[in-house]
Amino acid sequence: MKPFIGAILAIFWKDLLAERRTREILGTMLVFALTVILVFVFAFDLSVEIRRKAAAGVIWVTLCFAGTISLNRSLTLERDREAINALLLAPVDRTAIFFGKALVNWVYLLITAAIIVPVYALLNNLSLFSWGGLGVILLGTLGYILTGTLLSTLTLQLRARDMLLPVLLFPVIIPLLLACVRASTILLQGGNPAELDTWLVMLVGYDLLFAAVGLLVFDRIIEE
């Protein structure tokens, strides 16, 4: 277990180190996400109440599109000079690559969320923070990244992978996105706690399902 965790952390730190130098992934994600938020805020002259109602949808759509930037770029880094082969040659369980890449992409997406949620709240004079909301963001982004990392690995060797990833990813994450938006809306506007529990269970189930799928199939899809 120790080499497995060590390999995940090694991949995580390696990607963060490269990102600290280039700032190409996180920088692009933030510029894109903030632009979308600003357009939503300034394009429509909406009442505070409607902005509160729209908050969950706007934030999750922004995170989904920003997330594709990191998913695409993060694995492209491994394709450049075929560094992915050096990872595959390492004497560790290859699913460590899946979890290492997922971890770094998750951190990028959480940083993006940590910036755009307060910005949206500030610009709309809303209070959006709650511990429940934080939990939904953690679970929702995790599920999104697990699915995205798996599918971006599947498209790794394809020429049109940048275009293919959203085409493959978005239909698969519809249940996740639905659960995220509904749970967030209940938390922001109040609602039936039992319904909230249902969506949270769905989020946990989704995350577990795609972590298990990654464990089972990643080795096979990365090799071929």
Next chain:
Amino acid sequence: MILPQALPEETRRAMLNAVNLTRSFGNRQVLRGLSLTVEPAEIVSLVGINGAGKTTLLRVLANLLRPEQGMVRFGSYTPLNAPAEYRRHIGVVMHTSMLYDNLSARENLRFFSRLYQIADSDKRIRQVLEMVALNSRADELVRTFSRGMQQRLAIARALLHDPDLLLLDEPYTGLDQRSSELCEMLIRQAAADGKMVLLTTHDFNQAVAISTRVDLLHDGKISWSSPSAGLSGKSLRATFNELTVFSGSHKGHGVNT
């Protein structure tokens, strides 16, 4: 040489054994029941026309590609029964450097030393950088390196965990005269330490000069094999042309002599 980790004597003496390998890409069968053995301290040069399947064979042996049929074994390890242990004993240099441009040479090696769980990694990294004469550039980003320097660093990466088997796909590509001599010296040293080396090359003179055996890959199989002693680049070229021409392939395509 300081070993990253002590290996059992049995493993040290183990040989690489590939039996009846087949592999296709679409309708094209690249490997057709290929069998090959490499013994400790052996340097085997693999020659063949472009597209003969040399790189495919190396990828199969490195556990980067699954054969459709056949078996590869290193000592008691196979890619099926102990994939991680099998890979631990292999060092690979391919056409591309398999390095990260935005990390320095040292950072690249530190990353791989963590993946290979190398004890006292800083010492080992200094050692391999010294072996490929890159210690003065250790903290520079790989993207600033020339092609030859990247190739030398790729060799350092392959040697980092002190593997028993080196798979080198055209290791001299992009190297100047001095770097080629350095590479040749490292290969000879590896064999002198009891390691196995399997390398591909298009240069017949080099193949004969460095190896203990030359294998010709043609029609998806090792169609000819000979100890290097008594061979010359010229005689190897003549044999190569004879075998490839008679079976319908174009004469000496892509081959330097």
